[in-house]
Amino acid sequence: MSVNAADGAALEVRSSQANGADTRFVAPAVSAPRASPGSFRLARLLSTDVLASFPEAAYEQDSLTQDLFGKKRILLAKPSVIRHVMLDNYTNYTRPPASQRTLRPLLGDGVLISEGESWRHQRRTLAPLFAPRVIPMLGEMVLASALAWVGELEKRAGQSLDMLHEVGQLALEIAGRTMFSIDTGEDGRILRGQLERFTFGLAQPRTLDFLLPLWLPSPYDIARKRFHTNMTRVVARIMDRRLAQPAGSHARDLMELMAAARDPETGAGFSRAQLLDEVTTMLVGGHETTAHGLFWTLYLLASAPREQERVAAEAGAVELAPGTVEQALKDLVFTRAVASESLRLYPPGAVINRWALNDDCADGIDIPRGALVVVSPWLVHHHKRYWNQPYTFDPSRFLPDAAAPERFTYIPFGAGPRGCMGGGLAMAELVLVTAALLRRFRVELNDRHEPKPISVIVTRPDRPIQFRLNPR
Ligand code: HEM
Secondary structure, eight states, X not given: OXXXXXXXOEEXXXXXXXXXXXXXXXXXXXXXXXXXXXXXXXXXXXXXXXXXXXXXXXXXXXXXXXXXXXXXXXXXXXXXXXXXXXXXXXGGEEOOHHHHHHHHHHHTTOTTXXXXXXXXXXXXXXXXXXXXXXXXXXXXXXXHHHHHHHHHHHTTTTSEEEHHHHHHHHHHHHHHHHHHSSOOXXXXXXXXXXXXXXXXXXXXXXXXXXXXXXXXXXXXHHHHHHHHHHHHHHHHHHHHHHHTSOTTSSOOOHHHHHHHOOOTTTOOOOOHXXXXXXXXXXXXXXXXXXXXXXXXXXXXXXXXXXXXXXXXXHHHXXXXXXXXXHXXXXXXXXXXXXXXXXXXXXXXXXXXXXXXXXXXXXTTEEEOTXXXXXXXXXXXXXXXXXXXXXXXXXXXXXXXXXXXXXXXXXXXXXXXXXXXXSHHHHHHHHHHHHHHHHTTEEEEEOOSSOOOEEEESEEEESSXXXXXXXXX
């Protein structure tokens, strides 16, 4: 199917392949403002719900420019321009000061927040840990956690469950296990509480964060520094407990791989302080995103019984036991398509923010120095020009025989040299947990409220949503 783009060019839109379009689940659309919000309202939305800052027109245009206290905020949706910013000229774009203020207390100088040579060294050193051949090894730990979780849930079958809370605990348990292969115990729970409080407090950028230069700390920055000291103390306790374990007494885990990792160019490893920042980065970067990916996948399946039954049938025919992960990941084809479609409809990282270091021009779009450049997986994944029926839940878009999405129109894990390092692990987790749960339970919503997606750090429901699990 083709539609006319705003510039008159005919663009190919991939049509969804499922039959019986009327019966497919359509995710509720978020209400987009007609006009761009003014600076103060925009600054407030960036703190409380970034999705509400995208005007209707942004879902149809190549780009849309907003004003944020005299600075340009440019929303990009054109694949060639996204490619330019994320890949071809990526060194011209750093994380904006407001993101650095809010993320550094969480991630220290880890790979996600650092820049330049320091980032290159970290990225080179860490890359082999997430290579495709490592995923089955980590996947075994994911599956062990998932099976234990499903076993626990059997005791609560038929009861009302706050599903985000349940998958949040599981995702932290998985992040802890793949990292340390030991029970993070009480410290794991303390860490989760700290992260939750930070997310709904100091992590939200305030107006001052946009106005002050980076070298001038705001009162929030002082509180953020205190948070960093407290959180790092907890992570260090877990890390030290793990490093004190005699060699050979534990499974191979990310901690072991990270401690032994060397930069392939310089041969340098990580200092203890650096190791601590990388461990924290992986725990924080990996657990909230995956928890919300799981939540939305289960929400979609609870809303789409036909697709749910297909996943259950596929999962029931696959062996899910220790030593089977590599094969299971190959066989769970439809479940993987469901996870991919869930990441399209509800990308946990809804916005990727960049800051232009120098004037630039990308495929006809001028990007002045100091502009805030937004590449939003949410926006691109719901863009009318690139997706047919963008809000329809249609996993067949991602089945192996479907046409691949146009490059840079499907970017749940970002793109280019700064793309997600844990994407392979995250996909394995979504697929294995969904399969382990669905083959034992029928998943139902037990809530009259339709979850409204909002983006505060990650794409989350606006309030807790109750589910019920019924044994199959
Ligand atoms: C569904 C789950 C996940 C989603 C949707 C996700 C999404 C993303 C996105 C969009 C970026 C790019 C950010 C940017 O360019 O500014 C990113 C970066 C990153 N992610 Fe993930 N992520 C997920 C899971 C994980 C996991 C499990 C890990 C590690 C265990 C991880 C580690 C990282 C790291 C280290 C980076 C920074 C890479 C760099 O700056 O060089 N992520 N992720």
